[in-house]
Structures are given as C-alpha cells and as structure tokens.
Amino acid sequence: MTRKPMNPAPKARKGRKAGRRHPLASVALIAIGLLFTGGAYAAFSTTTASAESDANSQQTIDDGEKLFAANCATCHGLSAQGSGDGPSLIGVGAASVDFQVGTGRMPLQMQGPQALKKPVQFTEEQTAALAAYVASLAPGPAIPEGEVLDGQGDAAVGAELFRINCAMCHNVAGAGGALTEGKFAPSLADVSAVHVYEAMVTGPQNMPVFNDMNISPENKRDIITYLKYIEDNPSPGGLAIGSLGPVAEGLFIWIFGLGAIVALTVWITAKSN
Amino acid sequence: MAKDDNGGADTTAADSSSVARVEQSTGTSVVTRSAVGNPGFPPHRERVTDLDPKADRNAERTVYTLFYLSIAGSIFAIAAYMAFPIVPEDMGSVRLNNLFIGVGLTLALFGLGIGAVHWAKALMYAHEGVDERHEVRGTDVVRARAVEIFQQANEESGFGRRTLIRNSLFGALIAFPLPAVVLFRGLGPQDQDPVALLKTTLWEKGTRLTMDPTGVPIKASDVTLGSSFHVIPEGLIDLGHESKLAEKAKSAVLLMRLKPEQLTETPERAGWSYDGIVAYSKICTHVGCPVALYEQQTHHLLCPCHQSQFDVTNQCEVIFGPAKRALPQLPIAVDAEGYLIAQSDFTEPVGPSFWERS
Numbered sequence: 313m314t315r316k317p318m319n320p321a322p323k324a325r326k327g328r329k330a331g332r333r334h335p336l337a338s339v340a341l342i343a344i345g346l347l348f349t350g351g352a353y354a355a356f357s358t359t360t361a362s363a364e365s366d367a368n369s370q371q372t373i374d375d376g377e378k379l380f381a382a383n384c385a386t387c388h389g390l391s392a393q394g395s396g397d398g399p400s401l402i403g404v405g406a407a408s409v410d411f412q413v414g415t416g417r418m419p420l421q422m423q424g425p426q427a428l429k430k431p432v433q434f435t436e437e438q439t440a441a442l443a444a445y446v447a448s449l450a451p452g453p454a455i456p457e458g459e460v461l462d463g464q465g466d467a468a469v470g471a472e473l474f475r476i477n478c479a480m481c482h483n484v485a486g487a488g489g490a491l492t493e494g495k496f497a498p499s500l501a502d503v504s505a506v507h508v509y510e511a512m513v514t515g516p517q518n519m520p521v522f523n524d525m526n527i528s529p530e531n532k533r534d535i536i537t538y539l540k541y542i543e544d545n546p547s548p549g550g551l552a553i554g555s556l557g558p559v560a561e562g563l564f565i566w567i568f569g570l571g572a573i574v575a576l577t578v579w580i581t582a583k584s585n
Numbered sequence: 586m587a588k589d590d591n592g593g594a595d596t597t598a599a600d601s602s603s604v605a606r607v608e609q610s611t612g613t614s615v616v617t618r619s620a621v622g623n624p625g626f627p628p629h630r631e632r633v634t635d636l637d638p639k640a641d642r643n644a645e646r647t648v649y650t651l652f653y654l655s656i657a658g659s660i661f662a663i664a665a666y667m668a669f670p671i672v673p674e675d676m677g678s679v680r681l682n683n684l685f686i687g688v689g690l691t692l693a694l695f696g697l698g699i700g701a702v703h704w705a706k707a708l709m710y711a712h713e714g715v716d717e718r719h720e721v722r723g724t725d726v727v728r729a730r731a732v733e734i735f736q737q738a739n740e741e742s743g744f745g746r747r748t749l750i751r752n753s754l755f756g757a758l759i760a761f762p763l764p765a766v767v768l769f770r771g772l773g774p775q776d777q778d779p780v781a782l783l784k785t786t787l788w789e790k791g792t793r794l795t796m797d798p799t800g801v802p803i804k805a806s807d808v809t810l811g812s813s814f815h816v817i818p819e820g821l822i823d824l825g826h827e828s829k830l831a832e833k834a835k836s837a838v839l840l841m842r843l844k845p846e847q848l849t850e851t852p853e854r855a856g857w858s859y860d861g862i863v864a865y866s867k868i869c870t871h872v873g874c875p876v877a878l879y880e881q882q883t884h885h886l887l888c889p890c891h892q893s894q895f896d897v898t899n900q901c902e903v904i905f906g907p908a909k910r911a912l913p914q915l916p917i918a919v920d921a922e923g924y925l926i927a928q929s930d931f932t933e934p935v936g937p938s939f940w941e942r943s
Binding site for chain 1: 905
C-alpha cells in the first residue's frame with residue numbers, strides 16, 4: 313500500500329522513452345512529412361489551376377486544341393469538322409462538350425448503339441479547356457450557371473412539364489427506359505443539375521433538343537427542381553423497386569409472392585414429423 | 586356428408602386398399618386390366634409429438650406463442666394507428682402509417698394462420714381416414730317424393746292452371762332488365778354520332794399550333810433542328826375540363842424539325858411540311874397510346890405500349906410492331922406573323938381502328 317504512489321512515475325517515464333525509440337516512430341515521422349508536403353503541393357496546384365481556368369483565355373483555348381488533337385480528332389476530325397466515325401462539333405457549343413466529356417460518355421470507348429456513361433476521363437480543367445476550344449469554333453449553347461441550377465423552382469410545374477416532355481422516355485420517376493435497337497434513355501438519378509440542363513439544351517445522342525423557346529430557362533429550372541424533389545423524397549407507397557413499373561413489380565410478385573404461396577402450400581400439406 | 590356416415594372412423598391401410606380394387610366395366614376398350622390400382626394409404630407413421638412428450642409440450646408452446654404473437658400484432662396495429670397518424674401534406678407520414686399498421690396486421694394474421702396449421706399438423710388427432718362422397722343420385726323414394734312436392738306446389742299455387750298470371754309474370758321478368766339497357770346507352774355521347782366524333786378533331790384551317798400545357802403559340806423559327814414540341818390546338822386550354830380531355834385525346838400532335846432533304850414526301854403531301862418541320866398525330870394507330878418517344882438521330886418514333894415504330898422521314902410509315910397504319914399527318918403552314926398554323930384538320934381519322942373504319 314505504501315509503495316503505491318512510487319509506481320506510476322517510473323512507468324510514465326519508461327513509456328515516454330519507449331515512445332521515442334519505438335520501431336514505428338521513424339515510419340510515423342516519414343508519414344507525417346509526406347502528408348505535409350503532399351497537402352502543400354495539392355493546395356498550391358489547385359490555386360494555380362483555378363487561376364488558370366478563370367478566363368476563357370486564348371491560353372485555355374490553345375490547351376483545349378491540343379487536348380482535342382490528341383484525344384478527339386481521330387473521329388471528329390482535326391478541325392472538328394467531323395468524319396465518318398463522328399459528327400462535326402462546329403456549333404455544338406461548350407454545353408455539349410461539358411455534358412459528353414463531363415459524364416464520361418466521350419471519348420467514346422467503342423462504336424455501339426449509343427455512348428455509355430463511364431468514369432470521367434479528363435480533369436475538370438481539361439474538360440473546361442476542351443469546351444472553350446469547341447465553343448471558340450462557332451457560337452453554341454454555353455455551360456449554364458447560376459440560378460437555373462439551384463433546384464429552387466416550382467416542383468409542381470416542373471413535374472407537369474416533365475410528364476409531357478420527358479416522361480415517355482425517361483419514365484415518370486426519371487428511372488429511364490428502353491428505346492429501339494439497343495438504345496435507351498438513361499436514369500436521371502444522381503445526374504447533376506448542370507448535366508440535366510445541358511442535355512435538355514443540346515439533345516445528346518437520340519434525345520431531342522429542348523431549346524429555350526420550347527422550355528424556358530425558368531421551366532428548365534422547375535424540371536431540375538422536380539428531379540431533385542423525387543430524388544430527395546422517397547416513394548410514399550413503400551419500396552419502389554427501381555420505379556420501373558409493372559415489369560419490376562410483376563417480377564417481384566411472381567417470384568416472391570407466388571414463391572411464398574407455394575412454400576406455404578408445401579408446408580401445410582407436408583406431413584408433420 | 587360421408588356416405589358411410591362413420592364420422593370419419595379410421596380405415597386401416599389394409600382394408601382401404603381392398604375396398605378400392607372394385608372391378609369396373611371395361612366398356613369397349615381393349616385392355617384395362619393393367620391399369621394401376623389404388624395403392625391405398627401408406628402405413629401409418631407416428632409423429633415425434635406422438636412419441637415424445639417433450640416434443641408434444643414444445644409444439645403446444647409454439648402454438649400458443651404464435652397465438653399470443655397474433656394478439657400482440659393486433660394491439661401493435663391499434664397502437665401504430667394512434668402513434669403514426671397520417672399528417673396531411675406529409676407523404677412520409679403515410680409511409681410510416683402504412684408500414685407499421687401493415688406490420689401489426691401481418692403479424693396478427695400470420696400468427697393466427699401459422700399457429701392453427703401447426704396445431705393441426707403437430708398436435709391434433711393424426712390417423713388417416715376415408716370419408717367417401719355420397720352418391721349424386723338420390724334414392725327412388727326421395728326422387729318420387731320430390732316429384733310429388735312439385736306437383737302439389739303446382740296444384741296449390743295454380744301456376745299451371747292460371748296461365749294469364751303465369752304469362753304476365755314472365756312478361757314482367759323480361760321487361761325488368763330493359764331500363765338498364767336504356768340507362769347504359771346514357772353513358773355514351775348524347776345527340777351526337779360517335780362515328781362522326783371520331784373522324785374530326787379540334788384542328789381546322791388556320792388553327793395555331795400551341796405548346797402543351799401552356800397554350801403558347803409556336804413560331805416556325807422556335808423549332809430548331811432536332812427539336813420536338815408537344816403540341817395542342819389553339820383554344821384547347823380554354824375548354825372545360827371534360828371536353829378538354831376528350832379533345833386533347835384526339836388532337837395531340839408531335840412537332841419535329843428535320844433537314845428538309847431528309848424528308849421523303851409523296852407529291853400530294855409536298856406542301857404539308859414547312860422547311861423540314863413536320864407535325865404528326867401523337868395517337869398510335871394500334872390502340873391509341875401517345876407515341877412520343879422521338880429519336881432525333883434515327884428519326885424513329887417509338888410507341889411505348891407495344892413497340893410500334895414509325896419512320897418520321899418516310900411520312901411516319903410503320904417499320905415495326907403491331908400498328909397497321911401510318912400516323913396521320915397534320916398539314917401545316919406559317920401565317921403572316923410567323924406562327925405555325927394548321928392547313929386543315931387531319932385528312933383521316935386519328936387513332937386506332939373502329940367499327941366503321943378498318
């Protein structure tokens with residue numbers, strides 16, 4: 313009992329010494345050092361990048377032209393005039409480039425019924441440079457920004473417009489749907505507001521164009537609001553099963569509903585042990 | 586009703602098989618002797634609850650636990666109804682309300698059902714027995730008595746004798762359903778020939794093409810290449826709700842712009858488009874679904890109901906699917922102010938076939 317107060321002190325001293333001489337101490341030191349230099353480098357490079365892409369300067373356009381020549385010209389032609397493998401990009405505008413490259417659809421992986429969404433191949437700065445270059449060729453729809461993308465419009469108006477103009481292909485809940493010969497309208501879940509807006513303005517792939525005279529920017533904002541609303545508010549009817557309608561629901565009830573009835577029937581008629 | 590009236594008394598495996606092997610007339614068939622006879626019951630096997638009193642008690646416990654669970658489920662459903670009320674304007678509350686009441690009721694019904702079945706299977710008397718159906722034909726005495734009753738009733742009521750009463754009764758019974766036929770006719774269009782209604786729409790010469798749902802008129806210059814507009818006739822939105830829907834169902838139009846050189850037009854329709862802008866009825870000629878899935882690269886229109894496809898470049902001819910006729914084209918022109926107008930109504934009835942048109 314009397315020796316008790318003496319014990320903690322040597323233990324603590326011992327612990328401190330052991331910490332400094334611990335075999336992992338040097339590893340930790342290196343890790344901290346790497347983290348610090350890496351963080352500083354990242355901070356430095358992002359500040360320079362944002363400074364670079366601020367303006368649609370000649371510098372950005374030249375960068376875009378180089379990227380275009382290296383990555384896109386095989387199909388779209390050296391001056392974006394188009395070829396047998398890809399359409400002309402003169403006049404498609406920055407919005408089209410931002411949509412196609414920003415969702416990973418371009419560069420195309422292979423020819424097929426339609427370009428598929430895949431991991432994005434370029435950084436944001438590179439995409440912006442490509443967009444600036446294509447926009448410099450001829451006037452076209454610009455990348456939208458500001459209020460139209462904020463999702464604060466009228467969801468009810470957006471829903472009506474969506475039902476009339478979009479729902480036949482994209483499904484009333486935006487879950488997507490099939491078209492002809494392997495083409496399809498993709499699901500709109502988790503598509504960013506800017507990409508939805510660009511798709512409406514430019515009509516990528518087989519989607520028709522919805523210009524500002526057809527659906528005004530204000531109404532486009534309403535449609536984006538509606539899409540955001542259905543994404544944020546789960547179906548009040550319970551499990552939506554992908555919102556795909558009778559196919560998914562029928563499959564579910566045939567497999568699980570009928571399966572449960574068959575299983576119960578087998579159990580009821582089987583002899584007890 | 587058991588034929589043997591033995592109250593479900595046991596029939597052992599041995600004698601049931603002997604009862605079943607009754608010789609039957611072979612009729613004109615050649616061989617029936619090799620037919621498989623009734624093998625009777627398999628030998629009776631005791632259940633584990635019959636042999637082991639511990640299993641018996643376990644089964645009993647399971648059954649009453651299931652019934653208690655059912656009670657708990659019912660009470661839970663009542664509690665959930667109170668605890669998760671439906672709040673107007675809050676769709677999330679509907680979801681919770683449905684979910685918890687549903688869980689409670691499911692528990693109540695499943696506990697009851699599974700408990701009852703388990704009780705019957707594991708604990709109730711388990712020996713096999715045969716209750717045969719009684720014969721369909723009654724005994725001669727019963728049949729004679731039935732005829733006697735009918736004859737007596739006929740005599741007492743005078744049904745056969747008083748023919749005027751009988752015939753007027755038949756007349757009354759025949760007349761009674763007639764008002765229903767007349768009332769059902771009232772559900773159809775009144776004072777109008779339905780065939781004529783199906784043949785015309787709201788479109789006429791000079792009607793402006795306006796946007797669905799706003800009713801804003803469309804300028805030809807608004808329709809850029811690759812666009813598709815969902816169009817209703819001018820004045821449709823001012824109609825009352827019911828006639829608006831009835832008219833929209835016939836007059837909905839899809840407006841598209843292609844390059845003029847992409848369009849193949851027969852000479853009689855040469856003036857029906859304007860600078861590559863074409864307007865077609867949106868009502869499928871198969872069963873009337875709205876055909877609006879427009880692919881702007883292939884210029885195909887797809888009907889989502891039965892996958893009929895129409896080629897916009899070739900006057901919306903059917904290229905796939907069950908539709909029989911091309912989509913009717915609306916002849917369009919441009920007025921002095923640059924707005925798109927109809928040259929006339931559709932030149933053929935829109936939508937699916939009906940009796941007077943094949």
